[in-house]
Amino acid sequence: MALQWFPGHMHKALKEIKEALDKVDILIEVLDARIPYSSENPEIAKIRGDKPCLKILNKYDLADPEITARWQAHLESERGVTTITTSSDKPAESKQIMQIIRRICADKDASVKAINAMITGIPNVGKSTLINILAGRVIAKTGNEPAVTKAQQRIRLDNGIVLHDTPGVLWPKLENPHSIYRLASSGAVKNTAMEYDDVGFFAADYLIKAYPELLKQNYKLDEIPDTEIEFLEAAARKRGAIMSGGRVNLHKICEVLLTELQSGKLGRISLETPEMLAREKIEIAEAAAKKAAAKAKRKQRFKDGSATPDRQERKEKRNQKRAEQSARMKKNRGQ
Template sequence: MSVQWYPGHMNKARREIEEVMTQVDIVIEVLDARIPDSSQNPMLNTLRGDVPVLRLLNKKDLADSERLNAWLTHWSGHATVLAHPFSTVDKADVAKISQWVGQMVPHRGSAEKPIRAMIAGIPNVGKSSLMNALLGRRVAKVGNEPAVTKSQQKLKVTNGFQILDTPGILWPKIENPDASYRLAVTGAVRDTAIDYEDVALVGLAFFMSDYPNELITRYKLKHLDSDPYDVLKVIGSKRGALRSGGKVDMHKAAEVFLSDVRTGAIGPYVMETPEMIALEEQRVEEVKAKKEAARLARLAAAVPQRQQANNVAYRQAQAENQNDSTDEKE
């Protein structure tokens, strides 16, 4: 099972991005530093082709620096890819963007030939905040929810640097179910499209496995039960998510936990490593291969059935022809 969310305006945005990509010198892809791979849109990689990309791993203050550095090492050495930890509220980081962009596109940057950069990324990663920080004024609506930006905006940062802001888009089908849940946990999928308790239990299982001490400290737990459901009940009871009679409201408990995860209240974390993603991609390919093999087997099994049907139809037609010939002779 996976989480899917692809409303109509995203398909429209994809077409618009495809139309203007030929006019772009570089893509500034804003990623969520907590999910460096899952927050990449594979559709964008296809659309940009050979256009270089500057990956800004935003919300670095919420990310586990050790795991984040592993991703920087993983991406190093790619001629068309440059990646940096980033924060839209860090003025030093914002000031470095022109330098990083110029490094990737050295043949442009003058008033006559300005660098044309597209700001892109999935929902709720901070694209609008980045654009406002670059321009030094509020020109884009910012909100702590996905799908705030609905249309493209083209603006001048300096005489030699122009930016094109685009709506946040996911892709029609997220094939990796684990990645889809990480997107939901961190807030890239609109909450009305998810099952709170389901997503919270997946997120809780991750923290129990990878960051248990942070979980214990945040919720003052004596110990961690092996079942995420039981842990979520304890969190709900400690944080006031109770119904009449003292019963835990699991939906409310899930809301509390996911809010803490998204705001960094539990502590810095990164939900994936390069090695983990490699294994997940392998499993996805294996599932796809099994489905394709099953499809081909069904087609092969259907051939004799269709042939038999054709043979029956042929014999019936022959018999009818013979009857017609007999009637004509009589």
């Protein structure tokens, strides 16, 4: 599935983030606790350098708590990274973020100058809601649709911390093809940027393997079928997603599945684990190496010409004619 979601304002925002990063004391990156890797912008990781980073695993109430704990340990193994979980249903816990910022920036906190913190995050990760909780008032516009924030803004909090808000930024190319589907499954992109059926099949395939009991419970199934198409057909009959003639409406049941997944109705579900990503990174590296080798081979074949005897013979004759012509020209110049 091709994900078409990199509008102009995102390109501009990423450029502004790069320019402003040197002026802040700490970077705050809001991640979706269900997809910490796929919601982590690799462009931000490239430009962060040694800047202290607080990674907030938001929407914790929707994610599998055991898997989230493994993600926190994995993320904090990186130098300069601290993590915390937050959720909109427990706003008081989000107040801990300011205490963590002060602890990380202890030297700056002891001075009279304000602590400058930049907050980033992909669209629809809950960044604006989090900002409003920290500010204690409505500062940032919120909405269920991605990409609500369109420009940077500075927010002075009551405790001497200045928050530099940035628009939600996705990136033009994803190295991991699975991340495209995870972003779409979680609702990080607009409905118009994806195909429900395609994403629904991906989500169904993952869920019947990782959370079969939750599916049995929610769709009142005695057994979970082995394949995603069989599951979707069974779920469609339970939910009445049937067209005239008794045919299953796959588009409708995929829409139902994704809506219930994103809202948390299916239960606390994580769409990726650190172990999965370790395997996928190896696969991606192997695929990239294979692609590079094939490209080098094509380039060499183009340079050497075809390996077929007749074309090789014609090439040798051309080279011989060129050599003879060059020799005649040299002889004529010498006369």
